[in-house]
Amino acid sequence: MIRAKKIFKSFGDLKILDDIDFTFERRKTNLIIGQSGAGKTVLLKILVGLLEPSSGEVWYDQTNCMSLNKKERRQLSMSVGMLFQGSALFDSMSVEENIRFPMDMFTNFTDGEKRARVDYCLNRVELNGVNDKYPSELSGGMQKRVGIARAIVLKPKYLFCDEPNSGLDPKTAIVIDDLIKDITIEEDMTTVINTHDMNSVMEIGDNILLLNKGKMEWTGHKDEILASQNQFLTDFIFASPFLKQLKDRAFQGI
Amino acid sequence: MIRKMIFHFGRYMIWLRSILSKPEKFFMYYKETIRQMDDIGIGSLKIVLIVSIFIGAVVAVQLSYQLGETLVPKWYVGYILRDMVIIDMAPTITCLVLAGKVGSNIAAEIGGMRQKEHIDAMEVMGVNTTSYLVLPKIIAGLFMTPLLVILAAGLGIGSGYLIAIIGGYFTAAEFLQGLTTYYDAYNVFIMIIKSLVYGYIFTSVSAYHGYFVKPGSIALGRAGTDAVVYSNILILVSDYIIATVMTG
Numbered sequence: 001m002i003r004a005k006k007i008f009k010s011f012g013d014l015k016i017l018d019d020i021d022f023t024f025e026r027r028k029t030n031l032i033i034g035q036s037g038a039g040k041t042v043l044l045k046i047l048v049g050l051l052e053p054s055s056g057e058v059w060y061d062q063t064n065c066m067s068l069n070k071k072e073r074r075q076l077s078m079s080v081g082m083l084f085q086g087s088a089l090f091d092s093m094s095v096e097e098n099i100r101f102p103m104d105m106f107t108n109f110t111d112g113e114k115r116a117r118v119d120y121c122l123n124r125v126e127l128n129g130v131n132d133k134y135p136s137e138l139s140g141g142m143q144k145r146v147g148i149a150r151a152i153v154l155k156p157k158y159l160f161c162d163e164p165n166s167g168l169d170p171k172t173a174i175v176i177d178d179l180i181k182d183i184t185i186e187e188d189m190t191t192v193i194n195t196h197d198m199n200s201v202m203e204i205g206d207n208i209l210l211l212n213k214g215k216m217e218w219t220g221h222k223d224e225i226l227a228s229q230n231q232f233l234t235d236f237i238f239a240s241p242f243l244k245q246l247k248d249r250a251f252q253g254i
Numbered sequence: 255m256i257r258k259m260i261f262h263f264g265r266y267m268i269w270l271r272s273i274l275s276k277p278e279k280f281f282m283y284y285k286e287t288i289r290q291m292d293d294i295g296i297g298s299l300k301i302v303l304i305v306s307i308f309i310g311a312v313v314a315v316q317l318s319y320q321l322g323e324t325l326v327p328k329w330y331v332g333y334i335l336r337d338m339v340i341i342d343m344a345p346t347i348t349c350l351v352l353a354g355k356v357g358s359n360i361a362a363e364i365g366g367m368r369q370k371e372h373i374d375a376m377e378v379m380g381v382n383t384t385s386y387l388v389l390p391k392i393i394a395g396l397f398m399t400p401l402l403v404i405l406a407a408g409l410g411i412g413s414g415y416l417i418a419i420i421g422g423y424f425t426a427a428e429f430l431q432g433l434t435t436y437y438d439a440y441n442v443f444i445m446i447i448k449s450l451v452y453g454y455i456f457t458s459v460s461a462y463h464g465y466f467v468k469p470g471s472i473a474l475g476r477a478g479t480d481a482v483v484y485s486n487i488l489i490l491v492s493d494y495i496i497a498t499v500m501t502g
Contacts, residue, residue, distance in 0.1 A: 048378055074278075077380030088375040102379050105278050160378075 001026050002047060002158060002190050007056035009042055009214075016042045018214045020056070026190045029181050029204040033196060034211035035236065041162065043211070044194045048082055048160045049073060060158060078106055081151030083180075085163040087143040089135040089150070095122070096131035099150045106154065121149035125179060141172040145179070152183060159184065161193040165200055173197060177204045198237055201225070210236065226250070266462050272384045273392070283390060290394035294356050294457075295401065302402050303409060305351050309343050310335070310410030311417040318423035328424040332432020335414045340441045341501075344407035346493050349399065349452035353485035357460035360391055361481035364464030365474045373465075388461040392454060399453030400446050407445060444500050451492050456485040 002024040009017040017039045024030035024047075032040045045051040047058055049065060058065045060076065068076060089098050099118045103109055109117070122128055125145040135143055144164060151159060161180060165173035181204045184191040195201070201208065205222035210233055218233045225237055226247070238244045277283040317331045364387055367373050376383045415429050460481035467477040 050374055050377060074380040074382070077378060080378055080380075082375065082378040084371045084375055086371060088371040090372055091370075105282055105379065105381055 001059075001061055002030075002192065003057075003059040004043070004047060005057040005059065007043070007046060007058070008054045009039070009046060009051070010054050016214050017046070017053070020209075020211075020216055022209050022216065022219065024190055024192050025207050027185055027188060028191070028206035029184055030190070030192045030207045030209070031201060031205045032192065032194045032209050032211065033201055033205075033236070034217070036196070038211040039214040040194045040196075040211055044160060044162055044192065047192060048080060049077070078154055079157040081154070081156035081159045083144065083147045083151050083159070083161040083164055085166055087135070087140075087147040089143055089146055091135055094132050094134055095127075095138070095146050098135070098146060099153050102150065102154050117153060118149075121153050122146075124152070124183070125149045140167050141169075141176065144168065144176050148176075148179060148183070152187060155187060157189055159187075159189045159191040161191065161195075163195055163197075164193060165195060165197040170199060173199060174203060180204065198239075198243070201237065265466070266459075269384060269462060269465070270458070272382065273389050275382050275385050277385065277389075278381060283386065286386065287390040287393050290390045291398055293359070294352075294391075294394050295398035298352055298355055298398075298402060299405075301351060301355055302348055302406050305347060306344065306406035306409040307413040309347055309406075310339060310412065310414035313338055313343065313410070314414030314418040314423065315421065318418060318421075322423075327428075329428040329432035329435065331418065331424055332415075332429040333435050334432075336411055336433050336437075337441055339410040339414070340407050340445050342493070342497075344410055345403045345445050345448035345452060346489065348403050348406040349449065349456060349489055350486055352399065352402070353452075353456035353460070353489060354482050356395075357456045357481045357485045358478040360457060360460040361464035361467075361478045362474065364388075364461055365467035365477045366464075368465065368467050369469060369474060384465065388458070388465070391457045391461055395453040395457030396450055400449040403445060403449035444496070447500065448493065448496055451496065452489050455488045455492065456481075459485045459488060 004020050004022050004024075007017050007020040008015075020043060032043055034040050042051060046053050049058075053066075060079075063076065065073070065076065089095075090101065093101065096115075096118050099121055100114050103114050103117065107114075118131065119128075122131065125148050127142060127145050127149065130138065130142070130146075135146070138146065159180070164176050164180060168176065177200050180191060180193065183189070193200070193204075202222055202225070205225075208218075208220055208222065208225075209216060210218040210230075212232055218228065218230045220228070225233065228234065234247075238247050313335050314331065317334055318328075321328070321331060364373075367387070373383050373387070376386065411433070415426070418424055418429060419426055463477045463481040463484070467473055
């Protein structure tokens with residue numbers, strides 16, 4: 001479980017996040033959604049420790065991240081995995097070297113153990129046999145999967161995904177969504193996903209936080225969206241006329 | 255302008271402090287250092303070779319021209335060329351060139367990693383990125399620059415000799431007499447000190463500009479330019495300081 005407690009963040013006079021208080025639950029795919037510029041990425045960066053909030057606290061289970069020193073934070077980082085928007089795979093390394101990197105850096109595993117773990121992770125994301133390829137030789141969807149494999153290689157307790165579906169076709173996006181959801185349950189993780197892909201919201205939105213201009217606009221489960229009276233949420237989710245029509249027809253049918 | 259300079263100096267000093275921390279895994283730092291040594295050292299051989307050959311040749315030709323009609327003995331050309339190349343030409347010109355070649359490469363590499371979120375990815379993993387990405391480059395610069403400079407000095411003197419003999423500016427005996435006259439090992443010491451200082455400057459200053467690059471391709475290009483310009487200015491300033499302190 002990750003708890004954001006009364007998070008405020010501003011850059012100079014520009015207020016980005018205003019009183020965010022939310023719990024991201026374990027074994028669930030927690031989604032942060034909102035329009036561009038709503039503060040999603042800033043919130044995700046605060047949660048993962050890449051940015052400091054102006055005020056407020058971030059708790060990883062019983063640990064208050066704000067009270068940790070640099071060394072303790074680095075220690076905590078070993079239980080965190082992150083999938084970046086552009087995958088952030090190291091260009092100069094092969095797929096295997098990318099996935100091995102966290103193990104090379106932080107563990108004393110033998111070469112055989114590392115290889116076995118790489119194979120397991122690649123198998124888990126259904127990408128066998130690409131160990132020696134370089135990121136530039138892979139498609140966008142494959143790069144995301146390698147990114148997931150690298151993120152889970154140290155068996156993290158917390159997984160963060162920044163726009164995991166950006167740049168992917170709808171079919172591949174669903175594959176990535178399902179993969180993240182399955183891994184979250186299998187590995188008993190707390191997963192936080194920052195997205196504005198409505199398919200993802202309706203597919204894997206176990207626990208959703210909607211941001212509007214840096215404030216919490218709505219929270220809930222994907223199943224509560226259709227019945228919600230929140231106008232901003234409805235306008236945001238059913239932004240296209242096509243989806244609006246579908247929704248109206250669905251309600252007429254009911 | 256002055257405020258900006260103070261800001262950069264302060265941030266550079268704070269940033270430098272974070273470089274000096276215990277490596278997460280010594281072997282990974284060692285591997286990266288070897289890779290950087292190969293990049294900086296072997297990767298720069300060609301350009302150092304070309305530059306140093308021409309430096310020696312031009313100095314030999316011009317000295318012969320300037321001293322040709324005077325009463326100064328011809329062997330003085332060898333003597334002046336040797337000391338000019340060792341004390342200043344080899345370390346300074348070579349490092350100015352290296353600042354352009356290696357410095358822009360370092361700024362682009364680290365800046366690209368920053369823009370493509372590679373540095374963020376490492377930070378999330380718990381890697382001390384300033385240390386892992388910068389320290390190996392500085393160490394490699396400190397090891398390889400003196401070697402390149404020594405090579406440049408040797409090639410500079412050698413090419414000066416060859417060009418002058420081929421051009422008939424002086425005889426081999428005159429040149430060798432000049433080379434062996436008034437030799438002072440302290441000059442080689444100055445050369446090594448200069449190369450160490452310059453090697454540190456162009457690696458760390460370039461890494462600094464890459465590390466704090468702003469988003470966008472224009473910013474990345476500017477980081478590369480700034481890396482080269484500031485490295486060159488600092489090399490020239492420290493050249494003057496070292497000259498004053500060590501020979502003044």
